[in-house]
Amino acid sequence: GHPARVLLDAAADAQLLVVGSHGTRGYPGMALGSTGHALLHGSECPIALVRLRN
Incomplete structure (x- = not known):
């Protein structure tokens, strides 16, 4: 799936979502x-x- 949708689904019950960004x-x-x-x-x-x- 789309990366954002997968991350949002995985973090549905999370207290904090931490992701890297380039x-x-x-x-x-x-x-x-x-x-x-x-x-x-x-x-x-x-x-x-x-x-x-950088």
Whole structure:
């Protein structure tokens, strides 16, 4: 399935969803990709999006 849907389903009863993010390659002004954006708008629990240090 779509990564965001799979993560949202797996975190249905979670207290916190922690995911890594590489941002949007090629779009330096954007902090989130489509999966991160979908998680922020669809999650019932708090989310921690962790980016790798460049």
